[in-house]
Amino acid sequence: MAGTTVSGIGSNIDTQAIVTSLVNAEKAPKQTQINTQSAKATTSLSSIGKIQAALDAFRGALTSMGADNSFSGLTSTSSDEKVATITTGNGASNGTYSLLVTQLASASKLSTRVFAGGASTVVNSGTSPTTLTISQSGKNYDLSIPAGATLQQVRESINSQFGTSGLSANILTDSTGSRLVLTSTTMGVGSDLTLSGNSGLNTGSTVIEAPKDAKYRIDGGAEMISKSNSIADAISGINIKLLSISPTAAGASAPTPTTISVTTSTPALKSGVKGFVDTYNALMKAINAETKVTKAADGTSIAATLTGDATMRSLVNSIRSELNALSGTGTMKSLAQFGISTSADTGLLTMDDKKWDKAVATNAADLSSIFTGSSGLLARMATATDSYAKASTGILAERTKSLSESLTDLQKQQDSLDERIAALQTSLTAKYTAMDGLVARLRAQSDSIMTTLNALNNQKDD
Known part of the structure; x- marks a missing residue:
């Protein structure tokens, strides 16, 4: 039958099964250890990555909220x-x-002379490159014009080389021909564009519009x-x-x-605070997903990948500590006074609209000082999470690095185990094959002896 391996022909013993059992018995303990550690490191690495992404998003939102005056209302x-x-x-x-x-305010606008041949007119008919120098506010931009270059090619070169400096060029065409028009994003008196060099494009140039303030x-x-x-x-x-x-x-x-x-605007102020609440909750949900114990259908508890993780506890405690600290220069110094509370089960923030409306009616200005400034909630939360979020040296980055190194080491262990087990299988197979051959020879000798003895007995009987 195809795919079937016969072993132990000489001894009638399944030597292949024996070798497989011995090899598996030798491999199983170490393989189980590698599999368990690899699975744990892989899931932990994934969980840390999710929390790192959520923390980066949270910190980015803090920066944006501090910059766009979200809490002034x-x-x-x-x-x-x-x-x-x-x-x-x-x-x-x-x-x-x-x-x-x-x-x-307007920018300087300059035109070259008209070229009757249109945009395809060759502006450098010589055999060597020429130079067009565009000057503005004391700075020169030198453009090399190769032999045979057309007006269209000059335009494209200006835009590609000096576009990031605010210079731009276009070609205007009418019944008399084409001309190159240059302008700039820099405005105001004193930002005039001028042309010079040996390209000849500066000859006959005219000012279309002088810059204005x-x-x-x-x-x-x-x-x-x-x-x-x-x-x-x-x-x-x-x-x-x-x-x-x-x-x-x-x-x-x-x-x-x-x-x-x-x-x-009270609605605008509430929108800003609600934005903070949503941002905070998004981070807490990401952390909860990787740390909270859940219940299975049969009521048994299922631990998350990072359940009980000391780093996660420390991160959450750092954030909550800043959230609960008093801040600001107004009468009200905490979010709780504005109806924003923390759920004991999930750690998420909720807003009591009635309490909010009552507090903001008389103390809306206090919110800005609670959130903003060097000692405001936004700045303090950014500082509290800084040691965790640093791209290469932060706590989460170090955890990621350590887990990656562990996976690399486990792969090396797997490779080493595979090599050792392959060698063991080769060795055992050789030994049992030799044993099988020896048994076969002994049986052959026994059969030969018995045949001889039977023959002698048969002679005596005759």
């Missing part, structure tokens, strides 16, 4: 978003302001000037983006100012 509006839009940042406070925009007034004050249309220092904590000059209504003698307002 402020909302900003512009009466004419075609003229200007506004956003609030750290240091913003309630206020209403009148904004009059008389001029937008933005000009505006706030609350009828003195005219203010900005090199950019994004203004961050005119009003504390308020960023203004200018989009167009203030319009003049039909029949009016003067432009109409735009009203920009910053007001406190």
